[in-house]
Amino acid sequence: MTDNQHNYISKASLASPYFPTWCPGCGNFGVWTAFKNALSELQIPEEQVVIVYGVGCSGNMADFNRVYGFHALHGRAIPNAVAIKLANHRLKVVVVAGDGDTYGEGLNHFISAMRGNHDITLLVHDNQVYGLTTGQTAPTTEKGTKTKSTPFGAPEIQINPIGLALTCDATYIARGFAGDIRHLTSLIKQAILHEGFSLVDMFQPCFTFNKHNTYHYFKERVYNLQEQGFTADNKVAAWEKTYEHDKLPIGLFYQDPHSVAFHKTLSQLDEKMLIEHSIETIAMEKAVSAFR
Amino acid sequence: MQMINSNPQSINWKVAGRAGEGIDVTGIMFGKLCMRHGMNVFAYREYPSLIRGGHNTHQVHASFDPKTSQQKHIDLLIALNEEGISLHKNELNEHSVVFCEAKQDGYDIAKYQDTGATFYDIPMTNMSREETGHFLAQNVVSLGASAWLMGLDIEILKAVIHDAFHDKGETIIEANHRAMQRGYDYAKEHCKPIKETFAKKENNQILLTGNHAVAMGAISAGVQYFSAYPMTPTSEILSSLAAQQVNYNLVVKHAEDEISAINQAIGASYAGARAMTASATGGYALMVEATSLAGVMETPLVICVGQRPGPATGLPTWTCQSDLQFIINAGHGEVPRVVLTPGSVQEHFELTRLAFYLAEKYQLVVFVLSDKYGLESYETMPRPADEYHNQRYGLIEEALPSDDSYRRFVVTEEGYSPRSIPGQAHGLSVTNSYEHDEFGYATEDAQMTKTMNEKRHRKIKGVATEVPQPILIGPAEADITLVGWGSTRLVLEEVVRQASTVGKSVNCIHIPCAWPFPVESFTKLARTAKKLIMVEGNLNGQMESVIKQETDMKFADHIRRYDGRPFYAEEILETL
Numbered sequence: 001m002t003d004n005q006h007n008y009i010s011k012a013s014l015a016s017p018y019f020p021t022w023c024p025g026c027g028n029f030g031v032w033t034a035f036k037n038a039l040s041e042l043q044i045p046e047e048q049v050v051i052v053y054g055v056g057c058s059g060n061m062a063d064f065n066r067v068y069g070f071h072a073l074h075g076r077a078i079p080n081a082v083a084i085k086l087a088n089h090r091l092k093v094v095v096v097a098g099d100g101d102t103y104g105e106g107l108n109h110f111i112s113a114m115r116g117n118h119d120i121t122l123l124v125h126d127n128q129v130y131g132l133t134t135g136q137t138a139p140t141t142e143k144g145t146k147t148k149s150t151p152f153g154a155p156e157i158q159i160n161p162i163g164l165a166l167t168c169d170a171t172y173i174a175r176g177f178a179g180d181i182r183h184l185t186s187l188i189k190q191a192i193l194h195e196g197f198s199l200v201d202m203f204q205p206c207f208t209f210n211k212h213n214t215y216h217y218f219k220e221r222v223y224n225l226q227e228q229g230f231t232a233d234n235k236v237a238a239w240e241k242t243y244e245h246d247k248l249p250i251g252l253f254y255q256d257p258h259s260v261a262f263h264k265t266l267s268q269l270d271e272k273m274l275i276e277h278s279i280e281t282i283a284m285e286k287a288v289s290a291f292r
Numbered sequence: 293m294q295m296i297n298s299n300p301q302s303i304n305w306k307v308a309g310r311a312g313e314g315i316d317v318t319g320i321m322f323g324k325l326c327m328r329h330g331m332n333v334f335a336y337r338e339y340p341s342l343i344r345g346g347h348n349t350h351q352v353h354a355s356f357d358p359k360t361s362q363q364k365h366i367d368l369l370i371a372l373n374e375e376g377i378s379l380h381k382n383e384l385n386e387h388s389v390v391f392c393e394a395k396q397d398g399y400d401i402a403k404y405q406d407t408g409a410t411f412y413d414i415p416m417t418n419m420s421r422e423e424t425g426h427f428l429a430q431n432v433v434s435l436g437a438s439a440w441l442m443g444l445d446i447e448i449l450k451a452v453i454h455d456a457f458h459d460k461g462e463t464i465i466e467a468n469h470r471a472m473q474r475g476y477d478y479a480k481e482h483c484k485p486i487k488e489t490f491a492k493k494e495n496n497q498i499l500l501t502g503n504h505a506v507a508m509g510a511i512s513a514g515v516q517y518f519s520a521y522p523m524t525p526t527s528e529i530l531s532s533l534a535a536q537q538v539n540y541n542l543v544v545k546h547a548e549d550e551i552s553a554i555n556q557a558i559g560a561s562y563a564g565a566r567a568m569t570a571s572a573t574g575g576y577a578l579m580v581e582a583t584s585l586a587g588v589m590e591t592p593l594v595i596c597v598g599q600r601p602g603p604a605t606g607l608p609t610w611t612c613q614s615d616l617q618f619i620i621n622a623g624h625g626e627v628p629r630v631v632l633t634p635g636s637v638q639e640h641f642e643l644t645r646l647a648f649y650l651a652e653k654y655q656l657v658v659f660v661l662s663d664k665y666g667l668e669s670y671e672t673m674p675r676p677a678d679e680y681h682n683q684r685y686g687l688i689e690e691a692l693p694s695d696d697s698y699r700r701f702v703v704t705e706e707g708y709s710p711r712s713i714p715g716q717a718h719g720l721s722v723t724n725s726y727e728h729d730e731f732g733y734a735t736e737d738a739q740m741t742k743t744m745n746e747k748r749h750r751k752i753k754g755v756a757t758e759v760p761q762p763i764l765i766g767p768a769e770a771d772i773t774l775v776g777w778g779s780t781r782l783v784l785e786e787v788v789r790q791a792s793t794v795g796k797s798v799n800c801i802h803i804p805c806a807w808p809f810p811v812e813s814f815t816k817l818a819r820t821a822k823k824l825i826m827v828e829g830n831l832n833g834q835m836e837s838v839i840k841q842e843t844d845m846k847f848a849d850h851i852r853r854y855d856g857r858p859f860y861a862e863e864i865l866e867t868l
Contacts, residue, residue: 006717007717013712018733045717046555046720047714047715047716047717047718047719047720048714048715050563050714052559055725062722062724062733062734063722063733063734066720067720068714068720068721069721069722069723069724069732070559070562070722070723070728071722071723071724071725071727071734072555073555073581073582073585073725074586075431075587076551076552076582078552079519079547079551079552079553079555079556079559080555080556080558080559081559082545082556082559083517083519083545083555083556083557083558083559083560083563083565083567084559084560084562084563084714086517086543086545086560087516087517087543087559087560087563087564087567088563088564088713088714090715091563091714091715095511106523107547108548108549108551108552109551109552111548112547112548153564156868191472211605228388229765243372259333266543268537268540268541268542268543269543272541274516274517274541274543274560274565275516275563275564275565275713276488277516277541279513279514279516279566279682279684280514280681280682280683280684281679281680281681282511282512282513282514282540282679282680282681282682283678283679284508284511284512284676284677284678284679284680286464286536286539286540287507287508287511287536287540288498291498291499291504292324292498292675
């Protein structure tokens with residue numbers, strides 16, 4: 001029996017035959033739940049979403065979601081996602097990656113995707129440690145933290161993802177916490193609906209390899225920006241918020257209401273998606289006339 | 293070295309001067325002038341890796357007979373500075389003519405008299421200033437003078453100049469026409485022609501580089517997504533395709549780096565677009581990991597790689613063939629691939645077109661491996677067809693089963709499996725960089741790992757029947773059989789032609805596909821050869837090793853070059 005009926009994403013449709021291999025209590029579970037909630041609530045046909053995964057504990061989610069999934073190389077999910085969107089801009093394209101993936105190995109891609117305002121959503125599992133390789137320093141590890149690869153303390157100042165995104169003119173910049181699933185769900189939904197590049201950096205405790213940035217640590221520190229009346233329309237105000245360390249703001253830092261996504265700037269994509277154009281007959285005159 | 297004397301049937305013309313003086317533009321116009329007479333043209337360019345001030349040359353070899361490479365001896369040299377003579381002294385003889393501006397540039401022609409060449413000190417710069425108000429049209433003055441000396445039609449040159457400055461407006465075109473006429477009239481008054489007036493024959497050729505041909509081949513095959521990072525010698529593919537975005541349904545992305553470029557191409561291809569990337573071998577080195585990704589994901593991908601001398605940054609603007617073994621083996625894990633090695637400009641067009649077909653049908657990586665000499669030299673080729681028709685392969689037209697039983701990586705005899713693309717209902721699957729099962733879910737199962745490796749490698753059996761086979765050029769039987777691959781073809785063809793004029797019996801075998809190596813057809817051609825000599829542009833004999841490994845055949849001798857320069861037919865002929 002065949003048909004072309006759309007099945008809309010639901011929690012049931014998302015279920016793959018595999019159950020997560022994450023450690024019990026891993027922050028990935030909270031992120032995963034919020035992400036599935038967001039996709040289900042958005043009522044998207046299941047074939048219209050592509051999730052591109054990086055490599056790490058977070059990327060292992062590839063086997064746990066029944067979607068069009070693309071499990072990329074470590075650090076390289078963003079360029080794959082950017083081109084998937086340009087090839088078929090009707091798709092919702094979401095990148096699920098880690099802090100090592102995004103702020104370490106693939107930093108150049110992260111910056112370029114923001115500068116181009118490519119319409120993809122980037123969900124960064126920010127656990128401030130390398131989990132899948134069993135506990136080395138990450139770009140987000142606090143300076144001085146002892147890890148397997150930095151037994152005398154991490155020598156670099158940790159990266160400021162939100163500040164970096166502001167500098168690169170990202171058009172949707174938010175931070176969530178795996179321990180606040182309802183809030184994170186809402187941030188992810190808004191991010192997916194945003195037309196242009198969206199970043200959701202997510203505090204995600206790693207039970208096994210990060211004994212410092214625990215649930216307890218975050219629960220004591222995080223506060224909701226919007227509950228404090230913060231309006232996300234001012235980059236300078238947002239910038240100041242990225243330097244709060246005693247208390248950790250979560251929520252929407254900045255959104256550009258005038259965002260124009262990269263694919264909207266390409267006239268060859270005005271009428272149709274790139275892959276909808278037939279290549280059956282190609283007329284050569286325009287390409288070869290200059291060579292005569 | 294023995295030189296071929298000035299041949300009334302052919303033209304050897306060279307312009308040399310500082311970078312930034314429009315050397316290439318001049319060369320292209322002269323090449324087109326010859327082509328529009330109906331001649332075949334080959335043009336070789338040399339330049340250092342900088343923008344202004346370095347020594348640039350553009351050398352046109354044209355004739356009604358086939359011409360596929362440059363020749364040492366020059367009929368007419370346009371020397372826009374003294375280096376234009378001093379660096380090319382040994383390319384001149386008593387049949388050569390040199391146009392120069394010795395008086396203005398402050399040097400004495402007398403010191404170059406021992407070349408035997410005829411020198412004309414022509415105030416090209418002043419004539420340019422008088423006609424156009426600017427010194428820059430000195431090259432157009434030289435073209436006018438060249439037309440007289442070479443017996444070429446000034447009206448055709450006028451049209452070539454018109455077309456070259458077409459988008460700059462009538463005033464610029466007229467100024468350049470005046471500069472051209474001034475050069476022509478001056479030469480008519482002061483210089484003796486060195487060629488009979490050339491006839492004009494109908495032909496329907498175009499003059500372009502290997503890079504242009506790769507871009508045109510890609511367009512003919514319906515390329516939809518091209519991402520690259522600029523690097524000599526393949527930057528011209530990026531600029532050619534970028535300019536065509538207004539004419540074709542094509543997205544061209546100058547990516548932030550080569551790693552992004554290839555990963556974008558893989559992403560676009562995964563989503564259903566025909567996709568390609570290109571780089572020099574150094575830039576390709578950054579793409580190696582993703583080559584492996586495309587392999588395990590069974591995502592079609594065309595990669596054009598341009599060789600230039602390494603290691604590392606090496607000689608950025610010179611040529612070599614030193615990356616064959618690298619490309620055949622690039623990618624961790626065992627990645628099935630095809631490596632096409634075009635020689636002529638026409639082959640660059642045809643094999644790039646073929647690459648898209650093979651990549652999509654067999655869902656694998658297809659390389660178009662060339663080099664600076666093949667990619668940046670100009671050559672005439674027959675104008676491509678007005679229209680090309682393309683079929684799609686491996687995509688699923690009918691609705692997929694609604695019970696979601698579709699398996700993207702179903703194990704098949706031919707090795708490739710029907711491919712759903714995002715947006716297609718009931719085609720959901722994981723496209724995985726990890727080893728995976730038929731649905732795409734990651735697996736570490738021993739049997740599945742073995743099965744999937746074997747599945748992917750079965751594609752090679754099929755694709756081997758569709759790759760271009762070695763060809764024999766020249767007489768069916770000869771005392772010496774030269775073997776080459778890629779751009780060496782251009783020179784070997786010239787060797788075969790010249791050999792017959794000096795009474796030597798030479799033919800050659802050109803290998804247009806290095807991998808999978810065409811064992812049977814190569815052996816068939818080579819086993820009866822009296823004396824096999826391998827000619828290639830590297831130190832270690834990389835293709836020779838491949839041939840030994842695949843066929844167990846031995847070569848009597850080899851000729852190798854690895855100084856960044858192309859082979860010259862005369863030099864090869866001398867050693868035989």
